[in-house]
Amino acid sequence: xxxxxxxxxxxxxxxxxxxxxxxxxxxxxxxxxxxxxxxxxxxxxxxxxxxxxxxxxxxxxxxxxxxxxxxxxxxxxxxxxxxxxxxxxxxxxxxxxxxxxxxxxxxxxxxxxxxxxxxxxxxxxxxxxxxxxxxxxxxxxxxxxxxxxxxxxxxxxxxxxxxxxxxxxxxxxxxxxxxxxxxxxxxxxxxxxxxxxxxxxxxxxxxxxxxxxxxxxxxxxxxxxxxxxxxxxxxxxxxxxxxxxxxxxxxxxxxxxxxxxxxxxxxxxxxxxxxxxxxxxxxxxxxxxxxxxxxxxxxxxxxxxxxxxxxxxxxxxxxxxxxxxxxxxxxxxxxxxxxxxxxxxxxxxxxxxxxxxxxxxxxxxxxxxxxxxxxxxxxxxxxxxxxxxxxxxxxxxxxxxxx
Numbered sequence: 285x286x287x288x289x290x291x292x293x294x295x296x297x298x299x300x301x302x303x304x305x306x307x308x309x310x311x312x313x314x315x316x317x318x319x320x321x322x323x324x325x326x327x328x329x330x331x332x333x334x335x336x337x338x339x340x341x342x343x344x345x346x347x348x349x350x351x352x353x354x355x356x357x358x359x360x361x362x363x364x365x366x367x368x369x370x371x372x373x374x375x376x377x378x379x380x381x382x383x384x385x386x387x388x389x390x391x392x393x394x395x396x397x398x399x400x401x402x403x404x405x406x407x408x409x410x411x412x413x414x415x416x417x418x419x420x421x422x423x424x425x426x427x428x429x430x431x432x433x434x435x436x437x438x439x440x441x442x443x444x445x446x447x448x449x450x451x452x453x454x455x456x457x458x459x460x461x462x463x464x465x466x467x468x469x470x471x472x473x474x475x476x477x478x479x480x481x482x483x484x485x486x487x488x489x490x491x492x493x494x495x496x497x498x499x500x501x502x503x504x505x506x507x508x509x510x511x512x513x514x515x516x517x518x519x520x521x522x523x524x525x526x527x528x529x530x531x532x533x534x535x536x537x538x539x540x541x542x543x544x545x546x547x548x549x550x551x552x553x554x555x556x557x558x559x560x561x562x563x564x565x566x567x568x569x570x571x572x573x574x575x576x577x578x579x580x581x582x583x584x585x586x587x588x589x590x591x592x593x594x595x596x597x598x599x600x601x602x603x604x605x606x607x608x609x610x611x612x613x614x615x616x617x618x619x620x621x622x623x624x625x626x627x628x629x630x631x632x633x634x635x636x637x638x639x640x641x642x643x644x645x646x647x648x649x650x651x652x653x654x655x656x657x658x659x660x661x662x663x664x665x666x667x668x669x670x671x672x673x674x675x676x677x678x679x680x681x682x683x684x685x686x687x
Contacts, residue, residue, distance in 0.1 A: 513538030
């Protein structure tokens with residue numbers, strides 16, 4: 285893998301966001317009962333609804349408190365999208381009212397990050413904050429503050445598409461990346477030269493240039509830095525049978541660390557170094573598949589490969605003439621496998637017939653990568669576990685997903 289964890293994982297987080305058991309091999313039965321925990325020091329409420337813009341479809345939002353490190357100067361920011369497909373906290377500069385310390389390179393120049401997505405990029409300085417979510421705290425965490433104005437966007441970053449650094453473009457006040465990895469890039473970003481994906485820059489007055497960024501200085505998955513409950517998360521959402529205005533659920537920190545976050549019969553699907561497993565559909569395997577709460581639909585294949593037409597006015601959604609009831613099989617690197625039943629409805633009909641709804645279980649579209657992006661509709665009615673790389677859990681060491 286390129287070891288740039290977020291690039292492959294957040295496939296549809298921005299381009300499609302607005303409404304316009306325990307290892308082993310063989311097939312397993314999932315006995316996860318989808319009990320939603322609502323109280324505890326490691327429990328954070330989340331809401332799937334229209335978000336801070338009022339028109340976001342299938343977005344799981346929560347609040348995050350950030351503080352100037354080692355002080356009581358803090359701010360709670362609502363409307364932050366919960367994203368199991370990336371690692372790290374990213375906040376819009378426009379949503380921040382406190383000033384956080386700027387990270388600097390060894391020569392004193394400020395460090396800035398360009399994080400690319402399929403639809404564009406986020407650009408902005410790497411700053412440091414204490415992060416508080418429910419009863420959990422991570423201290424002195426590098427985060428990205430998204431802004432096109434603090435530092436000029438270099439051409440190599442701008443060439444990656446359009447900026448997502450405003451509320452109108454992002455649809456959220458920030459992203460809470462709670463994925464499988466401890467940093468947002470990993471070893472590929474440590475050294476400069478061949479193989480560096482050019483995410484991190486240092487920015488002297490003469491202009492920004494690509495730099496190496498140590499693991500400790502990279503934007504961090506804050507969960508991995510909690511004192512306890514730091515080996516992963518569980519996203520718990522109720523089942524959805526039809527369009528709804530909003531639903532409520534919970535983000536649980538830790539796997540098997542407290543009485544409220546055990547595996548509860550969930551099947552463990554280990555992932556490769558890219559954070560992918562295999563989805564087999566109509567007898568064909570697709571090994572670049574992943575679970576991503578930051579994607580607002582189920583994104584798979586191309587229209588020609590799936591046989592499902594796209595919408596005439598929105599080619600990023602499917603619009604079949606009637607609802608399609610389908611199935612696929614997910615398989616982890618550990619050999620664990622299980623069938624997934626899902627449906628695909630016409631996005632045009634969903635939106636036009638339900639103007640007050642922002643939660644849809646059968647919203648889907650094509651995928652530009654050869655795999656399945658199991659977005660937020662997959663999470664409805666399931667407790668989905670995301671285990672962090674290298675950390676011990678009752679289901680083995682991460683990284684893995686379980687459900």
